[in-house]
Amino acid sequence: MVRESRSIDHFFSAPSGRTDRWRELHAVARSWAKGDQARGKVETALDELGAIEEFHAFPGLELIGALRERLQNDDTSGFLALAKRISLAIITSNYKHDAKEWQSVDLSLADPVDALPSSLGDTHAHRPYFEMLAVTPAPAGRWPHMAAEFRRLRRSEDAFVYETVLAGSLEDAVCAAVLNPDIAAVVIYEGFALKSRHDAPVLRSVLAAQQPLLDKADEADLALRLAAGLKAIRPELDIYLLSDRRVEKLAGDPRAAMIRRVMYQIEEPLELHLSVLEGIKARYETPFFDNLKLYAQRPVGTFHALPIARGKSVFRSPWIRDMGHFYGINLFLAESSATTGGLDSLLEPTGNIKRAQEMAARAFGADHVFFVTNGTSTSNKMVLQALIAPGDIVILDRNCHKSHHYGLVLSGAQPFYVEAFPMPELSMYGAVPLRTIKKALLDLKAEGRLDRVKMVDLTNCTFDGHIYNTRRVMEECLAIKPDLIFLWDEAWFGFARWSPFLRPRTAMGAAADIEASMEEPDAIAHFEKQQKELGAAPSVDKLLNTRLLPDPRAVRLRVYQTNSTHKSMSAIRQGSMVLVRDVDFHKVEAQFHEAVFTHASTSPNQQLIASLDVARRQMELEGYGLVMNAIEVALDIRREVATHPVISKYFRVVGADGMVPQKYRSSGFVDFLAPDTRWDDQLRSMREDEFCLDPTRMTLVCGTAGFDGTSFKGLLASQYNIQVNKTSRNSVLLQSNINNTRSDVALLISVLLKISNEIETRLRQGGEAERKAFEARVHSLMNDVPDLPDFSRFDEAFRGDAGKTTPEGDMRTAFFTAYDAEKCEYLPIHGAECDRRLEKGPALISANFVIPYPPGFPILVPGQVVTHETITFMRKLDVKEIHGYEKAKGLKLLRRDALARKKK
Numbered sequence: 078m079v080r081e082s083r084s085i086d087h088f089f090s091a092p093s094g095r096t097d098r099w100r101e102l103h104a105v106a107r108s109w110a111k112g113d114q115a116r117g118k119v120e121t122a123l124d125e126l127g128a129i130e131e132f133h134a135f136p137g138l139e140l141i142g143a144l145r146e147r148l149q150n151d152d153t154s155g156f157l158a159l160a161k162r163i164s165l166a167i168i169t170s171n172y173k174h175d176a177k178e179w180q181s182v183d184l185s186l187a188d189p190v191d192a193l194p195s196s197l198g199d200t201h202a203h204r205p206y207f208e209m210l211a212v213t214p215a216p217a218g219r220w221p222h223m224a225a226e227f228r229r230l231r232r233s234e235d236a237f238v239y240e241t242v243l244a245g246s247l248e249d250a251v252c253a254a255v256l257n258p259d260i261a262a263v264v265i266y267e268g269f270a271l272k273s274r275h276d277a278p279v280l281r282s283v284l285a286a287q288q289p290l291l292d293k294a295d296e297a298d299l300a301l302r303l304a305a306g307l308k309a310i311r312p313e314l315d316i317y318l319l320s321d322r323r324v325e326k327l328a329g330d331p332r333a334a335m336i337r338r339v340m341y342q343i344e345e346p347l348e349l350h351l352s353v354l355e356g357i358k359a360r361y362e363t364p365f366f367d368n369l370k371l372y373a374q375r376p377v378g379t380f381h382a383l384p385i386a387r388g389k390s391v392f393r394s395p396w397i398r399d400m401g402h403f404y405g406i407n408l409f410l411a412e413s414s415a416t417t418g419g420l421d422s423l424l425e426p427t428g429n430i431k432r433a434q435e436m437a438a439r440a441f442g443a444d445h446v447f448f449v450t451n452g453t454s455t456s457n458k459m460v461l462q463a464l465i466a467p468g469d470i471v472i473l474d475r476n477c478h479k480s481h482h483y484g485l486v487l488s489g490a491q492p493f494y495v496e497a498f499p500m501p502e503l504s505m506y507g508a509v510p511l512r513t514i515k516k517a518l519l520d521l522k523a524e525g526r527l528d529r530v531k532m533v534d535l536t537n538c539t540f541d542g543h544i545y546n547t548r549r550v551m552e553e554c555l556a557i558k559p560d561l562i563f564l565w566d567e568a569w570f571g572f573a574r575w576s577p578f579l580r581p582r583t584a585m586g587a588a589a590d591i592e593a594s595m596e597e598p599d600a601i602a603h604f605e606k607q608q609k610e611l612g613a614a615p616s617v618d619k620l621l622n623t624r625l626l627p628d629p630r631a632v633r634l635r636v637y638q639t640n641s642t643h644k645s646m647s648a649i650r651q652g653s654m655v656l657v658r659d660v661d662f663h664k665v666e667a668q669f670h671e672a673v674f675t676h677a678s679t680s681p682n683q684q685l686i687a688s689l690d691v692a693r694r695q696m697e698l699e700g701y702g703l704v705m706n707a708i709e710v711a712l713d714i715r716r717e718v719a720t721h722p723v724i725s726k727y728f729r730v731v732g733a734d735g736m737v738p739q740k741y742r743s744s745g746f747v748d749f750l751a752p753d754t755r756w757d758d759q760l761r762s763m764r765e766d767e768f769c770l771d772p773t774r775m776t777l778v779c780g781t782a783g784f785d786g787t788s789f790k791g792l793l794a795s796q797y798n799i800q801v802n803k804t805s806r807n808s809v810l811l812q813s814n815i816n817n818t819r820s821d822v823a824l825l826i827s828v829l830l831k832i833s834n835e836i837e838t839r840l841r842q843g844g845e846a847e848r849k850a851f852e853a854r855v856h857s858l859m860n861d862v863p864d865l866p867d868f869s870r871f872d873e874a875f876r877g878d879a880g881k882t883t884p885e886g887d888m889r890t891a892f893f894t895a896y897d898a899e900k901c902e903y904l905p906i907h908g909a910e911c912d913r914r915l916e917k918g919p920a921l922i923s924a925n926f927v928i929p930y931p932p933g934f935p936i937l938v939p940g941q942v943v944t945h946e947t948i949t950f951m952r953k954l955d956v957k958e959i960h961g962y963e964k965a966k967g968l969k970l971l972r973r974d975a976l977a978r979k980k981k
Contacts, residue, residue: 258702542774780807891940
């Protein structure tokens with residue numbers, strides 16, 4: 078048996094780890110061919126590929142067998158040539174469209190017709206390639222025959238082409254689905270084994286809780302359990318179940334709802350082949366984009382207000398023709414302001430846009446999806462306007478995106494601001510602790526105002542990567558008020574649907590889990606048991622310290638998620654979606670559409686809508702692998718920065734332990750790169766911890782290199798062509814995404830090394846004076862950091878109907894009061910007058926939002942009382958961009974005397 082250097086369930090860095098092993102094999106084969114390496118090293122490298130290659134169709138048994146044969150025959154040149162070809166084919170994915178890559182013979186001698194698999198390259202038309210996992214009880218000796226049988230079913234008219242990966246056990250099937258992102262469909266034959274013949278200790282520990290049930294399951298039950306497990310890992314997979322028993326009864330099992338089709342195993346295989354292709358086609362379809370392409374091919378006369386449509390005004394012009402050449406003719410042919418002739422209306426879709434949104438809802442696990450073409454800022458305002466009325470109370474993260482604050486101004490709701498845990502050493506906030514949210518609800522309940530609370534509005538994940546335990550937050554809040562609405566701003570987190578680790582922490586993923594838990598037979602019993610333990614009148618402290626359970630009979634699950642599709646998927650800028658999972662949506666649907674009419678453009682960009690359609694298609698068909706790659710890229714960056722002897726002296730990526738305080742990590746998870754960390758440690762953290770860190774978001778500390786975040790961001794962009802987004806006083810945020818490659822990692826690391834070497838040279842040549850100046854600069858950036866100001870309070874003039882002990886206020890009135898110039902004044906924040914006012918009054922009342930970048934959230938909102946802490950923070954800020962503050966005039970304030978007259 079082949080010696081394994083690692084178990085088959087070593088899931089971290091699976092794709093890159095695989096390519097690295099093939100590169101290593103190629104490298105040692107090259108050394109062997111030169112006589113610099115013994116054959117034993119080559120054997121070891123080939124063994125390193127191990128059983129994991131069984132979970133991929135390419136290179137397959139024939140090519141692996143050819144490699145081993147050449148190795149045993151000491152055919153150094155033949156082994157090197159084949160190893161190089163396989164390695165390159167895997168790295169470049171050429172095997173997906175070039176049939177010659179599957180041949181074991183020398184390509185220079187091969188008959189071009191004699192290619193395996195047949196028909197892979199028979200047509201000039203591009204046919205997307207995928208792999209199908211077949212879980213079978215058949216002996217391994219028959220697997221090549223089964224794969225060949227599926228291959229023989231191919232037809233030239235098939236829109237897609239696939240190869241088959243065979244597995245003989247539940248454990249192997251799970252490993253294949255996790256390790257092989259090319260798998261897009263699964264065929265399950267009853268009678269397969271439970272355990273792998275290979276080593277899978279981590280997977281077995283995860284399955285341990287279910288093992289007794291699995292051991293006792295019959296064939297049909299085990300197949301259904303496998304289907305459920307695969308869907309939990311990759312919900313986009315099409316699953317087909319084949320049985321030689323009563324398939325009618327099996328198809329009627331409620332647990333079989335997740336299976337695309339149940340079939341009688343003895344029937345003609347062509348039916349299965351066609352079903353598999355039809356399943357892929359159902360995901361590949363992009364209703365709006367497909368129709369837009371057809372529209373662009375038609376000879377259309379345009380008599381509407383869009384001169385750029387069809388491109389005549391562009392290509393016939395000597396002055397702007399270059400724009401046409403830059404963008405290409407199709408952009409203009411596909412432009413129209415019409416909503417007929419094969420197109421549709423985004424405001425009231427009835428055709429292909431409606432169908433595209435329904436397909437997006439299926440993909441993202443929502444009941445409804447609405448496309449938005451002017452960003453998630455607008456998506457948030459739509460949801461808030463649709464669901465919140467004047468006087469309603471919204472529990473809101475004070476540090477959330479400004480669109481939420483403006484949305485409350487527009488709706489007239491009263492914000493009850495809750496604070497995230499501070500991270501002053503990095504000049505940023507984390508996320509809002511659940512205890513803080515629960516206390517807000519309980520305080521409002523004590524004031525008799527719980528009925529006024531309509532929504533909890535939070536950001537998940539935050540700009541810096543903090544992820545809530547969304548299920549726990551919603552369940553415990555629903556235990557206090559069972560009809561609460563939740564708005565989760567997941568602008569940066571839309572991709573998480575396609576990661577089995579991150580999906581449960583998304584709004585839609587958590588909502589699905591809560592729905593399932595509410596339907597469990599013992600759900601009511603668990604709730605009633607806890608109520609009995611709590612007693613008739615539990616104290617606030619007892620409620621805060623208890624993991625509260627909601628009453629399944631009372632819960633009205635109402636969850637909304639907004640995602641900036643353009644921020645993490647292949648959509649054009651400003652492409653966004655609103656995802657809805659609301660049992661009462663039918664009651665608010667009319668007002669939701671009114672909110673859409675209010676905020677959406679009546680001239681939406683066709684290309685934006687098409688890109689949202691296409692982004693969904695891509696994520697359903699290859700999102701799992703793309704997200705896996707994005708996570709691997711991030712882990713590579715973290716690893717290289719941490720281990721490089723020079724870079725690590727001046728830069729570091731903050732680990733999970735540095736971003737999430739220990740009290741919020743009950744699992745004990747430390748960091749992705751901590752010694753002996755395994756994927757099940759990350760899984761346990763995602764299940765248990767109050768907050769987790771999105772691995773794709775990396776806070777790179779640059780203050781230890783003497784750079785503030787803003788200047789370092791500018792240096793990377795201007796001198797090295799590296800773009801980053803957010804900055805803090807002493808850090809920049811790096812974000813990996815589905816667009817990144819390992820070449821990007823190499824560029825970043827080379828730039829960090831160059832900068833580090835320049836620092837080394839400057840310190841070496843500058844002597845003691847340079848060293849002291851550098852240390853002073855680092856100390857200023859890393860230690861002399863301003864305290865982050867919390868929300869103070871609303872002035873009493875804007876707390877007319879607020880609770881006596883709760884901090885909500887009428888921000889809308891304060892906002893519009895500032896429209897009257899006579900009621901406003903300006904006060905410079907530097908100087909004795911500002912200090913005198915803070916000390917002796919009258920109170921400083923903010924007239925508008927003040928939003929410095931960074932940190933990018935309002936440190937002042939309309940009607941808020943300005944405190945020493947806020948002014949001190951503003952004085953220490955060294956950023957250029959502060960929205961709502963004019964340095965020449967000073968801070969815009971509402972005049973206390975004018976407010977007093979108004980009150981009279």
